[in-house]
Amino acid sequence: MGADNKLNQAKQNREEKMLVNRRVLLSAAGFAALALGGPVLAQQKEPLLIGVPTALTGPYGDLGEQARRAVLLAVDEANAAGGVDGRKVEVRFLDTQAKAEAARQQAEKLVLSGYKILTGAIASGEALAIAPQLDRWDAMYVATINKADEITGKSCSRRLFRVNHPDYSDAAVVRPWLATRKEGKWAIMASDTAWGRNSAASFTKAAESTGKTVVADGFASLGTNDFAPYIQKIADSGAQGLWVALAGRDAINFATQAKQFGLLGKVTTAGVSFVTDNTAKTLGDTAKGILGVINYSSTFDSPENKAFVAQWEKKYPGTTPSNFEGETYIGMQVIFQAVRKAGSVKPADVSAAMEGTTFKTVFGDALMRKEDHQLVVPNFFGDVVEVNGQPKPVITMVVPAAEAMPAADPACKL
Secondary structure, three states: OHHHHHHHHHHHHHHHHHHHHHHHHHHHHHHHHHHOOOHHHHHHOOOEEEEEEEOOOOOOHHHHHHHHHHHHHHHHHHHHOOOEOOEOEEEEEEEOOOOHHHHHHHHHHHHHOOOOEEEOOOOHHHHHHHHHHHHHHOOEEEEOOOOOHHHHOOOOOOOEEEOOOOHHHHHHHHHHHHOOOOOOEEEEEEEOOHHHHHHHHHHHHHHHHOOOEEEEEEEEOOOOOOOHHHHHHHHHHOOOEEEEEOOHHHHHHHHHHHHHOOOOOOOEEEEEOOOOHHHHHHHHHHHOOOEEEEOOOOOOOOHHHHHHHHHHHHHOOOOOOOHHHHHHHHHHHHHHHHHHHHOOOOHHHHHHHHOOOEEEEOOEEEEEOOOOOEEEOOEEEEEEEEEOOEEEEEEEEEEOHHHHOOOOOOOOOO
16 A cells, blocks of 8 residues: 555656646747737737628619728728737628618628628618617617718617718708809709708708709609609709709719700709719719719828828729728728727727727818717818819818818707
């Protein structure tokens, strides 16, 4: 028995010594990893997962593609620089066709897959369908293209944010422009969506405040192919000016047919989201001379925007960022900075970090208002002219952020 005890004791001593040596080796490996940049700690950080429920097909498919390009550029830049807060950025896109119910379903799929920070939907109805679910999903949404006033108004949510311009901001730009116009009678051609009707109401209010009259209006459903009845109504109304709130394929179809019917040559034509960079390029000479709100332009003169445009041209040679691409990139800038501030990718933490914070954007420093979660940025007006042989929207009037973004809507209760 005595010999057996000695053998057992020796075996136990050897095992304890091996365990201590293993712990020392592991500790040494950990400290070495720290000295080399900390991959052990980096591996412990959750990746930043961003879900993009957007229109990749359908009438707004081109707009969704623009959002996709802006997101991919931002993600590539971030990962090339070591990630965001030491976290790899991953993104997943799902097609919504710009339909509200599809957007809600696709957003839920993204959230259930772990992509709880959402952005990039096109139609305002999509954002309004997603917003009521955010708390239940433990998610958040950053609007970059959705313009309906309700998003930061009566339908605002503690996990819903917007970086792009709402309709009331566009109205703040249109009003001083309308005051200089001699046309007294105006017609409206708008999308039969939350955004289109918001824009029509905002324009009507601006027109009335400057002594103008709206004599006709028309609201076309998404994906309309035949605009002849609307064009005839406008022509018969005696309108001297036309305000258009159409985008994507709808904008191209309407402008092409209005040109064929001779309408564009008879009335002063202006709008919002109507003659974007991509639409103007597609329409060619038809777009020249059309006026309107320009929410973002690659020609905006700021160091931050020049750097962004240079990166864009490097990734997408032969192109410059459109208004939707510029504003979606701003959304990604805001998300990344909020994650760094929060030190977390949990939607509740990122939302808290976003609220009331000033962010660096392509427009310069911009405040995310605490009262309604609206980013306060300048807005612009201009017209389509030829630049380097191609029609392009060019800024002719800048409205400072303080004027372009009126006070928060008291209907927003956060």
